[in-house]
Every structure is written in structure tokens, then in C-alpha cells.
Amino acid sequence: MAEHAIQVQGVTKVFSGRTVLDAIRLDVNEGETLVILGGSGSGKSTLLRLMIGNERIDGGDIFIGHAGKSLGNMTDREMDDYRKSLGVLFQSSALFNSMSVADNVALPLREHTDLPEETIGIMVKIKLELVGLREHADKMPAQLSGGMKKRAGLARAISLDPRILFYDEPSAGLDPVTSAEIDQLIIDLNRKLGVTSVVVTHEMESAYRIADRMVLLDRGKFIISGTPQELRESTDPLVRQFVHGLTEGPLTDRRRAGGYEVDLLGD
Ligand SMILES: Nc1ncnc2c1ncn2[C@@H]1O[C@H](COP(=O)(O)OP(=O)(O)OP(=O)(O)O)[C@@H](O)[C@H]1O
Ligand SMILES: [Mg+2]
Structure with a gap:
């Protein structure tokens, strides 16, 4: 087990x-x-x-x-x-806009370890390589696309070698x-890092x-x-509706029957 x-x-x-x-x-x-x-x-x-x-x-x-x-x-x-x-990738990526990508990734290492700058520099390069951002280390967050921001946030999330x-x-x-x-990156990291x-x-x-x-x-x-x-x-009607994105089922029925308030607040 x-x-x-x-x-x-x-x-x-x-x-x-x-x-x-x-x-x-x-x-x-x-x-x-x-x-x-x-x-x-x-x-x-x-x-x-x-x-x-x-x-x-x-x-x-x-x-x-x-x-x-x-x-x-x-x-x-x-x-x-x-x-x-732990490593956490929040919805917003939560990068510091005033810091380069490399500095964002280095931040947890500088805060939580006593490693020399040289070692931190190497570790940052490894993390950026893992997420496919090696060439973008010196960019500022504002210069990144949405996907690249996620990658940078992910490089920072793995900077301290998380278990989860x-x-x-x-x-x-x-x-x-x-x-x-x-999604592919999430799969790759899960395998490569064994997290x-x-x-x-x-x-x-x-x-x-x-x-x-x-x-x-x-x-x-x-x-x-x-x-x-x-x-x-699953044959459960609620599961079926959610998983298959059906327009008819308990999720929509309760919205109609219970009205807006019940849908928002629960019953
Ligand atoms: N800090 C908070 N104070 C009061 N209510 C909160 C707080 N955080 C979440 N809630 C309420 O708890 C419920 C669950 O919120 P949650 O953010 O966990 O949902 P979610 O499944 O992540 O939704 P979404 O897919 O929209 O992100 C919501 O009704 C939300 O309004
Ligand atoms: Mg949410």
C-alpha cells in the first residue's frame, strides 16, 4: 500500500x-x-x-x-x-515585480539558507533550466508572458527542493x-523531482x-x-455533470430550484 x-x-x-x-x-x-x-x-x-x-x-x-x-x-x-x-504556485504566480526572474528564484534560498552566492547562482540556473526559462533569468516579471510567469513562479516554488x-x-x-x-511541466517536475x-x-x-x-x-x-x-x-449524476460538463443535471437543477441565494450560500 x-x-x-x-x-x-x-x-x-x-x-x-x-x-x-x-x-x-x-x-x-x-x-x-x-x-x-x-x-x-x-x-x-x-x-x-x-x-x-x-x-x-x-x-x-x-x-x-x-x-x-x-x-x-x-x-x-x-x-x-x-x-x-513545501512549494506553492499561487494563481497569481506572486512574483516580486521589482526583481529579476533569477532574483525571484534566489529569494527563498537567500532567506532560508546560508549558502554562498555562487552556489545560489548555480542552483537558480538549475531551477530555471528545469522550467525552461534559462535564457530569461535577467528579465523582469513585467516582460514575461502569462505562461512564463507561471514557469518563474514554479522555479521559485521548487527552489528549496520541496517534498510536496x-x-x-x-x-x-x-x-x-x-x-x-x-500541465506537461507539472507532470515532468513530479517525475524528475520525485515530489x-x-x-x-x-x-x-x-x-x-x-x-x-x-x-x-x-x-x-x-x-x-x-x-x-x-x-x-461514475454514474452519480452530480459527478457525471461536473466531469463531462453536461448542461443538465443536479448542479444546474439546484440553481433553478433553489434560486440564486441558495446557490451562493448553500442550503
Ligand atoms: N478569508 C475568507 N473569508 C470569508 N470567506 C471566505 C474566505 N475564503 C474563502 N471564503 C469563502 O469560502 C468559500 C470557498 O472558497 P474557495 O476560495 O475555497 O473556493 P474555490 O473552490 O477555490 O473557488 P474558485 O474556483 O472560485 O477559486 C467561498 O464561499 C468563499 O467565499
Ligand atoms: Mg480557488
Whole structure:
């Protein structure tokens, strides 16, 4: 049986009295690419923020395999170490606009290691090569296309050799070809670096390209997990509608029946 990189154990999150994640259980296996699917507002980004320790958990806990501990039991120091063992690519890429690509990638190394500049320079070159940006090291973020910004953000995310890589909507806002290239990069990095990858997306085409396993959330609830094949063949009407992008089904029915308010706030 595969080792678990992460076990989400009945996690609940409440914002202003509203439950946005409701007793979510899921496992991330060591070395796999797990894709978290769900419509807008289903709680994907919130779950990701909980998993990276950026947001307080209101119920349940998250066990981290390589730390041998749950987030709820970690000291501040252990939490810092845990965060340092992760790479995160946020939707916005979150590059510093006043720094070159190379300096953006070097930043975590300068902040968190005592390595000499020469060594950092070599490491930055290796990371940029891995994401296909070696020739663009001296460019400023404003000079990069959307896809190149993602690559630069990814080079920075892997700068400290993470155990787990998290991506929030890596292909959002990219054209289909660039999006496919980023997906290929996610697959390549997962293999080359031997990391575990957790990818949040609502784009099925991208999900099918990269996923070893998938999880579907709906309005803060766990709906199904399984291989891409298992989700594709599911007979559950909600899963079918989401996975196949059908215009008729429970997702659209409830919008019509419950009206706007229920759709936004849950029932
Ligand atoms: N900091 C916050 N304060 C209050 N409510 C929040 C906060 N963050 C998220 N929410 C709410 O929690 C719910 C889930 O949001 P989340 O961003 O996790 O959804 P998502 O699945 O990532 O959606 P999208 O696909 O649009 O990015 C939403 O209803 C959102 O309004
Ligand atoms: Mg989101």
C-alpha cells in the first residue's frame, strides 16, 4: 500500500458562521499527483490553504507523512519547517515585480539558507533550466508572458527542493496550448523531482492530463475520489455533470430550484 504524504482527517472550516469545508476526508499518496476538482466556491483554495498551514483548521486535523505529525500538534518551529518543505504556485504566480526572474528564484534560498552566492547562482540556473526559462533569468516579471510567469513562479516554488508541490489553478487565464505546456511541466517536475503534487483546478481537460487520482468537492463537501477512469465512469449524476460538463443535471437543477441565494450560500 502506498504511503500517505497527507491525510486530511475530517477537516472543517467555518468563515463567519458559514461552513465552507464540511468534515473533508482525503488521502494524498506519496509521489502521486492528486487533483482537487470542484466548481467556483466549492472550497478548493481554502482546502489548499489549510493543507499548507496558512489558515487555521476549525475541526479535524491534517496529518503530514514526512513530518510524522498532524498540523494541529506542531509547534511554531515545526510548522515553519513544514512550510519550508513545501512549494506553492499561487494563481497569481506572486512574483516580486521589482526583481529579476533569477532574483525571484534566489529569494527563498537567500532567506532560508546560508549558502554562498555562487552556489545560489548555480542552483537558480538549475531551477530555471528545469522550467525552461534559462535564457530569461535577467528579465523582469513585467516582460514575461502569462505562461512564463507561471514557469518563474514554479522555479521559485521548487527552489528549496520541496517534498510536496501545491498548485492553485495553474492553467487559469492561459491559452490552451500554453495551458497544456504547463500541465506537461507539472507532470515532468513530479517525475524528475520525485515530489508529491496537489493541484487545484476546475478545468477537466487539464485534470485528465495530469492526475493520478482526483477528488471532487461540491459546496464544501467531499463527493468522490478515484482514478480519472473511475470518475469518468461514475454514474452519480452530480459527478457525471461536473466531469463531462453536461448542461443538465443536479448542479444546474439546484440553481433553478433553489434560486440564486441558495446557490451562493448553500442550503
Ligand atoms: N478569508 C475568507 N473569508 C470569508 N470567506 C471566505 C474566505 N475564503 C474563502 N471564503 C469563502 O469560502 C468559500 C470557498 O472558497 P474557495 O476560495 O475555497 O473556493 P474555490 O473552490 O477555490 O473557488 P474558485 O474556483 O472560485 O477559486 C467561498 O464561499 C468563499 O467565499
Ligand atoms: Mg480557488
